[in-house]
Amino acid sequence: MHFKEPDISRIIEMAxxxxxxxxxxxxxxxxxxxxxxxxxxxxxxxxxxKVWRKRHRGRKNKHLQLRSSQVNRSHCSTQYKPR
Structure with missing residues (x-):
């Protein structure tokens, strides 16, 4: 898979x-x-x-099926405030 640099950066950020x-x-x-x-x-x-893998291995909130039903969005409520 080949991605442009902005996409690579965004995928890493999301991960x-x-x-x-x-x-x-x-x-x-x-x-x-x-x-x-x-x-x-x-x-x-x-x-x-190594740090990422250790941190995210087995993390329940990274899988929708394992996530608590109380988590209903993927970002902090203050993350996308209009400027």
């Missing part, structure tokens, strides 16, 4: 965000969970990858 589910990345960019691991390994440093 690091706690509340953005993997399904959102799949919907927007067509990357599955296993492909995301390969993508992150390729596009971030080894140390960053």
């Amino acid at each position: 690091w965000e706690d509340r953005t589910p993997y399904e959102a990345i799949n919907t927007l960019y067509g990357i599955t969970d296993s492909q995301l691991v390969t993508f992150m390994r390729k596009h971030v440093s080894n140390n960053s990858f």
Whole structure:
């Protein structure tokens, strides 16, 4: 898969965000969970990858099916305020 630099940056950002589910990345960019691991390994440093992988392994809020029904959006209420 080949992405432009802004898309690569956005995918990495979404992967690091706690509340953005993997399904959102799949919907927007067509990357599955296993492909995301390969993508992150390729596009971030080894140390960053290890930290990301350790942090997100088994994280329930990154999968829509495992997520609490109380979480009804993927961003903080103050994240997208008009400027």
